[in-house]
Amino acid sequence: MLPRKVLFWVAAAGALAVAPARADVKPHPLFTDNMVLQQGVSLPVFGMADPGEEVTVTLTGPKGSATAKTEADKTGHWKVLLDKQTAGTGFSLTAAGKNKAEFKNVAVGEVWVCSGQSNMEMQVNSSETPDKVKAESKHPNIRLFTVHQRAALAPITDQADLKHFEKWVVCGPDTVGRFSAVAYHFGVSLQKHLDDTPIGLIHTSWGGTPAEAWTSLEALAAVPELNHYVNNVKNLKEQIAKYDPVKGKEAYAAAQEKYKEALAKHKDAVEKAKAEGKTAPKAPTPPQQPGPPAAGGHTPAALYNAMIAPLLPYAVKGAIWYQGESNAGRAFEYRTLFATMIEDWRTKWKSDLPFMLVQLAPFMAINKEPQDSQWAELREAQYLATVNLKKVGMSVITDVGDEKDIHPKPKQPVGERLATAARALAYGEKVEPIGPTYKSLKVEGDKAVVTFDHLGGGLVAKGDKLTGFTVCGKDHKFHNAAAEIKGDTVVVTCPDVAEPVAVRFGWANFPVVNLWSKDGLPACPFRSDTFQGVTEPKKPAATATKTSASKYSRTRLK
Template sequence: MSRARLRTRATRTLLAGVAFALAAVAAPATAADPTASLLHPMFDDHAVLQRDQPVRVYGVAPAGQTVRVEFAGKRARARASDDGRWEAQLPAFEAGGPHTLVVTAGDRSQRVSDVLVGDVWLCSGQSNMELQVWRALDARAEMAGAGNDRIRMFTVPQVSDVVPKAAFSETVEWQPVKPETVREFSAACYFFARELQKQVDVPMGLIDASWGGSRIQAWTSGEALRTLGDYDAELDVLGRYADDAVAAVGEWGTLWQDWWSARGGIDADDRPWAADEASGAWRAAPEQLGAWERWGESELAEFNGMVWYRTTVELDAAQAAQGATLVLGPADEIDMTWVNGRGVGSTYGAGAGREYALPAGLLRAGGNTIVVNVLDTYRDGGLAGPASAHLLRLADGSEVPLDGGWRYRVVPPELGTPPRAPWQSAAGLSTLYNGMIAPIGRYGLRGALWYQGESNTFEHDRYAQLLRALRSDWRNRFGADLPLLVVQLANYGAAPTAPTDSDWAALREAQRAVAAEDRNTGLAVTIDIGDRYDIHPTNKQELGRRLARVARHVVYGESLPPSGPVPASTSRNGDAVLVRFDDVSDGLLAYGAAGPIGFELCGADAGSCRYAQAELAGDRVTLRASGAGDATRVRYCWADSPVCTLFDGAGLPAGPFELPVTP
């Protein structure tokens, strides 16, 4: 699920990158460069501009200079501000093209060719949105048959940052769909546009901004997260990180320690990061380290959670007096690291090593303690080996290996999941908004597709307000009525044999509730097209068809039911409970049996749910079970990977839900 795309840097490199980003925001270098582009990189050959709404065109030019824009026989002008930025507005255009966009400022001119006008879609989320066409079902045939000059693709470079970026730091381009260009593009995004174009016959522009393993907080601006009131301390640290990364990391270490100490069941003296920690719970780790699932310890054979690592290194007085960088091998997937009891770094990403600059005066002559907490949420976890891969690099160029032996202790899963450092790439706060959404500018969009949530299942209780915040945030940037098409999480994992609580089901319910409350938000149900053995289901063609259907209803106003049967009401009927459904095409159907399975009746208490017998009659399902008269809730398909058999005549599934029983 997660990808190791984080570029680990020493503090000097980090600060240089931050300074570059700040400079890009405050005063774009292109404004003073006579050879630079006048247009923002979104406006390039083969671009698609949004139809039927005024077109914002923007870029940079010498301060104070008048910029003239011409497109499809229409003209506009703007004046570059003191920092070189300019924005002009052209009138709305009908779908069509190709056209040429010409921009002139002084004696400079830029010409962009083969520009179409149509519908532009932002496709964003984590790995199931990122999953490329070459990894999708029947990929070879799909790529060989791809050829559509009226679908254009734009991939946003995977960049995270602690401050909003004004432009992309890598080369970008629009590409028409061809076998050689579609291969690496988002399969869900491409198949959506291909299907939608069958009914909406206009050019389609697709902007893919996705990152595997990313949390929703990373895609939301700091201003929007501030409105929730839950992230102020982390955002304060993130703000300081831009100016002094080393000091901010130390502050974050203290916040992390406060989280640990506040856990129930933790002794007040239990401080695993402390240099003088003397707990007897530590055990010797294998010399080669590596994935703890392969250590031969039954406790760790299938363990997803936190493990502490600890070692010491001896330095003489001359070594301790030097500046130093702690070098660690890769950690799968998130580390929080201390030296002599002080936080020095935290990084997200399984494939990259870590390099943490140490503050002056932290090291000492004699023994120095290095402690690493590693959090793993998926498959293999742990600190990579061998021990010789971990070292202190001193200012004089010498290296001191951390090969004195590592010890470890396993954290009980009931302690929960620690907070993520706010500067982490896909797991931080606003980092992907800053690096991947902000650089797009205020480009005209028809709507946005959102496929994300797997990385937030552990905090499903927050997800509804986070999704609302992201929706509001993106509407502030791209337009007040921006449609948002949400993909509900697909089934994944072992099928249930008894009613159970499920983080995945609870997050699906949050997605359903947020989509249902807003007329410009739609939900694509995928509970039947996942893969219980693979978190990345490959049938993205059916996903594309379902997203296109949702778009036809939400965006284009077609009267067809958008996503299959949805629960409309519950009521009692003697000792039975009735559930009525809306948006049913050609009646309700049960696959494989006389009645649907997957329904539960629940009381008020945890653990009170029991499977119910279900009968179909028109648009209603009648539920019966022992004690049904006392039921206060109805659940359907409530598991990580439920077996769901209720569909309608259009072949669309009823999605998972939990509803109170109406008295």
């Protein structure tokens, strides 16, 4: 027999082995040192603990503290609501149960989600004059949080599964270089006009991704025009379920043999090309390792699930958005898709979330003759969101483009115009949120007279004469036109069009335009017509000039 003392320790070890591990109180990864909490709203603080464990959350600031208690539910989740706070710094946040988690250098201010594709993702390090920007980036009351790229087939609810979340950092030369340039310039400009109120920027973007990937599956399912995206996800899940790892390995082995044969042939081809003084052919591509299909950056709802849903219900003021390039070929659908995404986010945050977007920059000059353009139609779809939905603003950047680069480097004017829109629509400042926008068209003989909203002190041409206007007659064939500012209108004429029917402005992939407001904002590209576009589903000739019945598809033709 074993000695009694040995038996005691064996029994104790066995008891420890079967006893459930105690779960420390763990606030969600969004709660770290240097965080910014949203002012003026009841503050949700949430996390994990043992089921039934009592959790006490306290926010302590220069003028006092706010406390709330709760118990973790049967799954271990807990959430409290702290009293509304006014902006300031020098706060600390604690969450205490069987243990205590404490966070320091906490601020209360304005929190914005910054999302989209590559032009939102572009870092300060890759933008215009990065060294100068970083040298001037010491803003202790601007805090930065980054969500790295990840896709998921269902919303991520396990906070332990958020390794792609970084921690809040204070903005400065050592931290801003890897952060979104657009988001940074937005934050700096916004803070400047909000009397140095602390600003929190949550950057969550992924280059080359479409809007449907950022929209929840239930939102896509609720709109008939978008149901096909739900089917895409259903098909992917079926492929995953049917995947056979044994067959996958067999297929990979067969592919490897073919690859080896291709390599041998390529080697011979290279030697032959070298002997004949010709360019060597490209090497064959090796096969990919076996594995089941998986969600990616283009999978509908997948980025919402992994990069937006895990932010909920963290309190935020609003969102800024730079995306659309990946949906340009489906611009007409984007009218519905984009508005659906915005309303989806608002539903999930239970807020009328102010939403500021960037209209696509000029890109891909083709020729100087008027023509249809997918990018122009996408810009129109973006603009329509500002018409059809409340508190949606837009940064027009017709002056910030690169004919050969889809990623123009100047990002400061982009961020600053987003901040201007936010000041007007989210904070109620008496500033124009956007430059001149199309209001109406009146034909007077051979003249087409265009009126505008958002005049911003009046119209002005940056150059000797206005550029970018085209006009058509009853044949719907557009011609480059002369344009002249007359008071608060623009008069458009063309010797080839005796009886104007419609006017377009900046209707091109790479518009060359120079109409601005005196307040310093460029005019928004527009068309006065509703002729069927190249991305609109074809309809019978009798209805070819009518718009879709979708509530988001109307234009402002008057």
